Amino acid sequence: MNLDDISRRMNGAVTAFKGELAGLRTGRASASMLDPVTVNVYGSTMPLNQLATVNVPEPRMITVQVWDRGTAQAVEKAIRESSLGLNPIVEGAVFRIPIPELNTERRKEFVKVAHKYAENARVAVRHVRRDGIDSLKKSEADGMGEDESRRLSERIQKLTDETIAEIDSVLAAKEAEILQV
Known part of the structure; x- marks a missing residue:
């Protein structure tokens, strides 16, 4: 015993x-909000944080910078289809994700x-x-x-x-x- x-x-x-x-949205931006997002790339499913850098430059904004531009479309699709209700703004390999008021x-x-x-x-x-x-x-x-x-x-x-x-x-x-x- x-x-x-x-x-x-x-x-x-x-x-x-x-x-x-930590993954629950509270109206404030948090890098951990995107932890549950998984992306279908390279023939498998990978967590977002293994494909990109996630930052919080402002209290109501998250930025995601993908390391491989070829995965950008898959990352965008995964963020949009997640249950978080987020709509990323695509700027090349960088996504700006505004956090709307709840x-x-x-x-x-x-x-x-x-x-x-x-x-x-x-x-x-x-x-x-x-x-x-x-x-x-x-x-x-x-x-x-x-x-x-x-x-x-x-x-x-x-x-x-x-x-x-x-x-x-x-x-x-x-x-x-x-x-x-």
Whole structure:
């Protein structure tokens, strides 16, 4: 029974959740907004950041400079077809992507998506807890004392509660950021 491994796996779920939230638009430009964009080039699908340099020169503007001009059309198509609702302005190998102001309806949709991401992270944490409890039951069957098993079970539950509280606080901060006009 390794509590450090359980803690690491729970923290991994929180880190993945934070990464998903970073891709959500809040009305401000962020280079991480384009992380979910994948481009079909060279006979495979590649993340945008492996084909171009992404910068944020202004609070409401993202620039993308492709390294190979031959991929420019595919990159433009991938950005337009992404679920981000962005329309790049093409200037040769450089794309200027203005970030439009979010309307109230769109903000509420993003909040729902953030809640979905949070629930997925909570489920992942609960799966880690279940794996830890199952491991404890197996150890108990192999000769671990009941008191030790109960103590470890309580520590696993405490880790779970702390991790879920962290997920909830990160979600609340992101929700406030999205709804801020």
